[in-house]
Amino acid sequence: MKSVFVYRxxxxxxxxxxxxxxxxxxxxxxxxxxWLGAYPQDVIKSRVQMDYTxxxxxxAARALAQEAKGGNWRVFFRGFAPTILRAFPANAATFVVYExxxxxxxx
Numbered sequence: 001m002k003s004v005f006v007y008r009x010x011x012x013x014x015x016x017x018x019x020x021x022x023x024x025x026x027x028x029x030x031x032x033x034x035w036l037g038a039y040p041q042d043v044i045k046s047r048v049q050m051d052y053t054x055x056x057x058x059x060a061a062r063a064l065a066q067e068a069k070g071g072n073w074r075v076f077f078r079g080f081a082p083t084i085l086r087a088f089p090a091n092a093a094t095f096v097v098y099e100x101x102x103x104x105x106x107x
Contacts, residue, residue: 018099023095024092024093024095025092026095027091027093027094027095027096028087028091029088030091030095031088031091032084032087032091034091035083039083040076040077043075043076043077044057044064045057047063048060064076
């Protein structure tokens with residue numbers, strides 16, 4: 001992702017030439033992308049952790065699927081907005097600090 005931002009600015013795909021803003025945007029968008037696919041599985045995991053009546057993740061998934069029947073698919077995305085709002089700045093900052101550390105240590 002950051003190579004795309006660098007390409008738009010410099011004209012070549014070289015992520016080592018990225019600046020802080022590009023790293024921030026790339027990290028934030030990567031965090032959102034990671035949560036998009038993982039969130040329904042995270043809901044299942046949370047159900048298993050909160051409700052000890054489920055003996056397995058499969059049982060929790062079946063219960064959620066029953067709740068989702070009839071068009072109530074939103075059950076898989078409860079709490080999604082706060083997670084995404086948290087994901088962007090958290091992953092963006094992590095990405096910037098990681099890139100800065102690699103550059104500083106010369107790795």
